[in-house]
Amino acid sequence: MAAPVRSVLPVVLLGCGGVGRHLLRHILSCRPLHANQGVAIRVLGVADSSSLLVADDLHSNGFDDALLADLCAAKSAGSPLSSLLSRGQCQLFNNPEARRKVIDTASVLGKTTGLVLVDCSATYDTVGMLKDAVDRGCCVVLANKKPLTCAYEDFEKLVSNFRRIRFESTVGAGLPVIASVTRIIASGDPVSRIVGSLSGTLGYVMSELEDGKRFSEVVKTAKSLGYTEPDPRDDLSGMDVARKALILARLLGQRISMENINVESLYPSEFGPDAMSTKDFLESGLVQLDKSIEERVKAASLKGNVLRYVCKIESTGCQVGLEELPKNSALGRCYESAPLVIQGAGAGNDTTAAGVLADILDLQDLFHKTA
Numbered sequence: 001m002a003a004p005v006r007s008v009l010p011v012v013l014l015g016c017g018g019v020g021r022h023l024l025r026h027i028l029s030c031r032p033l034h035a036n037q038g039v040a041i042r043v044l045g046v047a048d049s050s051s052l053l054v055a056d057d058l059h060s061n062g063f064d065d066a067l068l069a070d071l072c073a074a075k076s077a078g079s080p081l082s083s084l085l086s087r088g089q090c091q092l093f094n095n096p097e098a099r100r101k102v103i104d105t106a107s108v109l110g111k112t113t114g115l116v117l118v119d120c121s122a123t124y125d126t127v128g129m130l131k132d133a134v135d136r137g138c139c140v141v142l143a144n145k146k147p148l149t150c151a152y153e154d155f156e157k158l159v160s161n162f163r164r165i166r167f168e169s170t171v172g173a174g175l176p177v178i179a180s181v182t183r184i185i186a187s188g189d190p191v192s193r194i195v196g197s198l199s200g201t202l203g204y205v206m207s208e209l210e211d212g213k214r215f216s217e218v219v220k221t222a223k224s225l226g227y228t229e230p231d232p233r234d235d236l237s238g239m240d241v242a243r244k245a246l247i248l249a250r251l252l253g254q255r256i257s258m259e260n261i262n263v264e265s266l267y268p269s270e271f272g273p274d275a276m277s278t279k280d281f282l283e284s285g286l287v288q289l290d291k292s293i294e295e296r297v298k299a300a301s302l303k304g305n306v307l308r309y310v311c312k313i314e315s316t317g318c319q320v321g322l323e324e325l326p327k328n329s330a331l332g333r334c335y336e337s338a339p340l341v342i343q344g345a346g347a348g349n350d351t352t353a354a355g356v357l358a359d360i361l362d363l364q365d366l367f368h369k370t371a
């Protein structure tokens with residue numbers, strides 16, 4: 001028998017791509033588990049790049065599970081959110097009204113039931129909505145790294161009520177990286193240095209290259225597995241790792257910005273987003289990088305080494321780039337006698353969505369059952 005409902009968490013989701021849809025599916029499949037724990041997640045709204053589908057009555061149970069399942073199927077098939085309108089129980093707002101509706105929803109629920117605004121988009125555009133939600137006393141959960149890596153003042157605002165924000169999935173997807181660092185900081189232990197291979201994509205790519213596979217093929221496979229950013233150049237340029245480095249550095253108290261991070265890109269600027277589309281890069285640009293990457297892998301291998309894309313955060317500075325490392329050296333073991341080592345799947349829609357779901361549930365004590 002299900003436990004009495006103790007906490008109800010109303011959720012509005014920004015972004016229903018790979019991660020967002022996995023989150024919705026996890027919410028559905030975990031219903032019995034959550035019911036046993038006395039927790040209920042109510043999805044009141046889902047937004048994509050052009051619109052917001054929101055429940056008619058914000059104090060209702062939100063979308064029913066059948067509608068959520070259909071929403072995932074519709075977005076997977078490339079249909080717009082408007083295709084769900086015929087189901088009733090919801091309204092559609094297109095941008096810019098959609099953004100205003102998110103903020104109105106935060107205003108209403110911030111004063112009543114509370115709200116968790118979950119950002120599974122991959123854009124800077126959400127930062128205004130997130131800050132407004134924080135101002136209205138709402139909780140925020142992020143898989144999207146961009147809001148935490150723009151202006152320092154935005155970061156400061158978002159983390160101003162640290163009990164009401166979770167962003168575990170921004171670094172290491174479902175792995176407990178942020179939680180571990182936060183706990184160490186809270187216990188007064190100084191963190192002198194963080195060293196890691198923080199890109200799931202580049203970890204996968206570098207391992208596959210060791211087996212003699214072609215760079216261009218491996219990057220495309222990483223994309224199809226859901227490891228890469230929507231534009232894989234975000235990973236290959238080192239920018240996605242740099243964002244993780246910036247989040248960790250800011251967490252350690254460094255008041256720094258992206259310009260303070262040394263970033264090594266794996267492709268030259270003529271292959272960048274200003275020069276060609278993602279499609280052209282994947283179809284014709286990527287293959288032109290195969291030879292130079294193969295030479296770097298071979299040069300490392302002749303010395304018994306492998307390539308790893310390494311992120312280093314120290315009080316003296318942050319850098320991210322390719323390094324040659326001994327094949328049998330676990331990152332970290334090289335640097336200290338007994339470092340904290342966190343190892344596992346650091347990317348993938350499934351594990352990221354699981355991390356986001358765990359973050360939402362971690363907020364449950366801030367929410368109580370409503371009548």
Ligand SMILES: NC(=O)C1=CN([C@@H]2O[C@H](COP(=O)(O)OP(=O)(O)OC[C@H]3O[C@@H](n4cnc5c(N)ncnc54)[C@H](OP(=O)(O)O)[C@@H]3O)[C@@H](O)[C@H]2O)C=CC1
Pocket residue numbers: 014015016017018019020047048049050120121122123125126143144145146169170171172173200226227228229230346347348349352
């Ligand atoms: N995959 C992984 O392993 C990990 C991913 N992440 C992060 O998760 C996030 C999502 O990644 P992923 O799901 O792969 O990305 P996708 O590109 O698959 O999905 C992005 C979603 O965001 C929507 N969107 C775009 N702009 C807005 C906006 N202004 N407001 C609301 N929604 C918007 C898109 O709309 P539309 O459908 O209309 O295009 C789409 O639904 C990224 O920030 C990524 O860095 C973090 C850790 C690991």
Ligand SMILES: N[C@@H](CC=O)C(=O)O
Pocket residue numbers: 169170171172173198199200201202227228229235240346347348
């Ligand atoms: N593209 C990222 C996804 C997680 O942040 C990665 O490869 O690590």
